[in-house]
Amino acid sequence: MILRADQIEQLLSKPKDRRDPIAITPQPVFDDEKRGAASIDIRLGCWFQVFRQTRVSHFDVYDPSDEAPSEAQLTKHHYVPFGKDYILHPRAFVLAVTLEWIRLPSDVAGYVIGRSSWGRHGLIIATATGVHPGFTGCLTLELTNVGEVPITIKPGTTICQLFLHSVDAGDPNLVDRSRFIGKRKPTIGSIKLDDVAKKLSLPML
Template sequence: MILSSGLIQKRLEQSGTDSSGLHIVPAPQINTQPDSASVDLRLGCWFTTFRVTQTSHFSAYSDAQKLVTSDKAAQQALTAKSGNRQEKSEYIPFGSRFVLHPGQFTLAVTLEWLRMPHDLCAYVTARSSWARYGLLLATATGVHPGFAGCLTLELSNIGVMPIELLPGTAICQLFLHSVEGPTQPGFRDSRFVGNRRPVVPPVAIDPILRMLMAPDSGWQP
């Protein structure tokens, strides 16, 4: 079930100081009209872009091919190495602007800090007024029960004109869903939780893929 804006407002008010409730800080202005079912979130001040390099391509697999092991220390070493990429983080204060040029991609964050209860999940979509000028937001970014932190936004300009972005602008919509069935109370254990800046983690190489990449796996479709 998708929560109406009125029900979202009620959940926020009921949470109060209860750390296990729904929290959005700073408190959003919610449209409680009967046909409304989302919360507008605003653009934060941190942006992360990727520098143009001489590297021919990005690969999540080159190091993983050498690492066919479940050893935790080795996995942490791979994570540290994979995270060392050509990223540039920039703080844009309120009143200043960030210009996203045609064909450019950047990571941003929401101004709001969220804490999701264990009985709710959410997804984020772009506001249509921005999308019609070519601003593309990652389709239906999922927010799991137990998430806490600022949301990372993946923004692309697929239009023909540069787009001026001001921190504090209402940039996206958050839709909240109730979760059926048991979930684990408390914070979600994830590398995406607790961040206030855009996050660029290494692409996870799961155990099954690692096994299939092993030279002696002997498996072929």
């Protein structure tokens, strides 16, 4: 069941009533216009991560060797203070981060989608980013300008929507333990072959 904004407000206002509380800092704005909505607005943070101009011919995301370029070699972080602009040019791609620090309990999950007002200007935000029970940290957003003109974005602006829904409560110890837990800056992470993919990659006999 998707939680309405007023239900989320109630959960946030009474953290001591739950053994495993939800937390969103800074708290969303809950006014009369938004209390009946099925989502809450999430704001753009100050950190951005862009890919460097590099001589690497391609990204081999499966290369486990020590010679593979590190994230620091491939990307760089930019801090944009509140009140300053970040210009996203046409066909540019950048990772950003939410202003909010989010903690979900073991019985709540969520997903992020862009705001249509931004999408109509050519800004694509995330790709249905899933937020698993037990997640703690700032969310990484994937921003792309698919329009024909540059777009100005400012930290602190409402940039996307977070939908939250209840899930059957399970063991609090069996929650999301991904490598993205606890992040305050955007990160590209890594892609690893699971056991099935490794077997499928073996030479045919």
